[in-house]
Amino acid sequence: MSEDEDIVGQDIHHEHVSHEAIEKAHSGLNTKVIWRVFWILLAVTIFEVLISFSGIPHTILIWTWVFLTLVKAYFIVGFFMHLRFEKIPMIYSLMLPFFLIVYLIFIALYEGVALGHTPY
């Protein structure tokens, strides 16, 4: 019984806002990881520019670029902005609104194509 209490008690203590706890949770990113992320971002950017000259069909290129952009966004937001190491509720709270953007892209581009078929 006392063991259970201890665990719960520890949990609460851990959740409490203490500067040391926050500092500890936020110093996980070491210099080695930072530079690795930099090389990944650089390599992906160079790759993106190079494939634009490759003669691959444009539709495939567009989807490749979109995918690689999201990869770069993951590394910038996840590592540089440290979101990957935040609490899960915070990640969800900040990222879920972007599903609205996916919907906006869908309806707006659909509308654009439709307008293109409409005479003035």
Place this chain on the structure above:
Amino acid sequence: MSQAHAATATASTEEVWGGGHSPFNVRWGKLYMWIFLISDAFTFSSLLVAYGTLRHRFSEIWPTPGEVFTHFPFIHHHVPLAYVGLMTFILIMSSVTMVLAVDAGHQMNKKGVKLWLGLTIVGGLMFLGSQAWEWYHFIHGSEGGSYYLADGRLARTDDLEPGVLKFHGGGMVEGAEAQVLIATATKHVHGANLIGNEYGATPLFGDFFFFITGFHGFHVFSGVVINTIVLIVVSRGFLERKKDYELVEKVGLYWHFVDLVWVFVFTFFYLV
């Protein structure tokens, strides 16, 4: 036993929901910065979605960005996208120096914060300079400019191939035929402004270029100003006395966001 459990649960519920706890385990300043950045991300998303919508609307006459941004300093050939790639590199690099400044802050290393934050400001200024160069060439345009032909089509000249007229989506004429088209052309356009440009038969391409890259550039400029202020605060030792470098972390979030937006502008304005 079960009674004891219930008692524990009640106590912990009260303690958890009674205030004084941080569900996200971040301090309010950082959370507010995040909420601001989400709203800013929606603004940029709207701009890029508007760009996509009108590009689809005018897909037949919309210029190919790879044929517009071909300048590179000291090189007299067409080098598509290399310059924007370089700008991307500069901004990613300044993002790295910013993470290193935040990292130095965690270690209470004032000298390190000053060094890396200073280099971040230099990177931001380099990016702004690059953007000024790019705007100059976009506004100034080519020597020959473009012609609006009598049939409404737009014909571009190429400074590296004099006497040749090129049409959007391939196709070109040269020699006497090109001279006739030029003689009967209704308008001769140089460079770009908000009313028209030589790159495509719609002013919208120039308008979106100025607005989106301008809005992003203003974010970079604001970031440089804010970083400079924080550098002064760090140099005077305020944060060292507070034993708290969270301020650097907050401006760091803003700076990375500016880098993130550029990644999207790079893809959707220059590559696609």
